[in-house]
Amino acid sequence: MIQVNQASISEAAIMAEMQYHPASDKRAAMLKAAESLIIGELLRQRAKALGLSVKSEANTASDDNFLDALINTEVAIPTASQEECEQYYRLNPQRFHSSPLLEVSHILLAAAPEDDKARVEAKTLAEQLITKLQQGEPLAQLAQHYSACPSKETGGSLGQISRGQTVPEFERQIFNTEPGLMPQPVESRYGYHIVYIARKVPGQLLPFSAVEQKIADYLNEKVRRKAVAQYIHTLIVDAEIEGYDFNLSASPLMQ
Template sequence: MIQVNNSSISEAAIMAEMQYHPAGTKRTAMLKAAESLIIGELLRQRARELGLVVKSEANTASDDNFLDALIQAEVVIPQASKQECEQYYTLNPQRFASSPLLEVSHILLAAAPEDDQQRVEAKTLAQQLIEKLQQGEILAELARNYSACPSKETAGSLGQISRGQTVPEFERQIFSAEPGLLPQPVESRYGYHIVHIARKVPGKLLPFTAVEQKIAEYLNEKVRRKAVAQYIHRLIVASDISGYDFNLSDSPLMQ
């Protein structure tokens, strides 16, 4: 049993809470559940001290209402200035650019994700075909003979693609590459791809005025989370808690 000031949290309550905290091990799930219940109890206790209306049970519809009022009363949350938004915009231009456009052709050597032998064979063949292309063979001809993608009927061409049109593991590699034949096969859940980028049109940076509001919302939420975490930490330090050691927790609140 865990004691939080004058209130108790039973093992049954922790077991019931575990369903909301999936984790790799039962112990980790129990720790996360216990921490959540302790923090919730501390917040409710503090809210009652301030005269806010709080129901006795956790996870009720009133919780969000009292929590907002509690944070408003006790936590100072600064708002991002225009200068801070401009600085974030300047330091993170890649976040505010439209997607580049790539003109791509490929050969897909299919291999099931769970078939290790098939994937080894597909990678080996892909490397051999890349060597053939480097020696002057034509990608369209190899695509017709080897590719498992319907694009083999159009010389391996995928046309113009932008971010979000293909699977993430494929995109990560091709959008960071320069035009030309990629010297190594690109692995995806479908197998191995031999990729040729015919053309790359860089994305355009959106003007600051178009993203200023989103930047402000992002920075304000980031500051809010940090301020609330620090507030919870202060409540924990000022409280009498037995049966749980926050020093053993890997919660972001404790970092």
């Protein structure tokens, strides 16, 4: 049993809340659940003290109908200036490049992720086909014969692709290489791919005007999270809490 300014949080409530807080072990999940319920109770109590409407029952995971009104009333949150946005843009240019474009052809040797035998066989065949390609055999011909991808009907061509159009494990490898035949098979959830990159067009730095609102939204949210964390810290310090020892420096809310 935890007491928060004379309000009780039961063990049953903590156990029910644990489903929303996955952790490495049961104790860690219980601590996270208890912390969440304590903070929720403190916010609810403060909202009631200010006369704000609090409709949810205590100790529910979705008890947030009053939160925006409370934060707007109690927390001063500055907004990012254009100068701050421009500075962030100058200091983080890598965040604001358009995706490179790749002109890609491939051969997919399909193998289910759980079929170890099929995956070993697919990798072995992929290595053999790469050797054939290095010796001059045409990829289009091999694609029509071996590929399990519909692109085999166009000689293995995937056309031009940018980031986000393929599965992450495939994308990570092909966007970090230079044009030409990749010397090793590329593994994905679908099997093994033999990949030829015909052309690579580097991404371009987007103009500030195109990303200004995105930067402002990011900076404003970052400041809001910090301000809310500090506000919660103040509520905890001023509260009488029994049955739970807050370690503020370890709490993700305090980061």
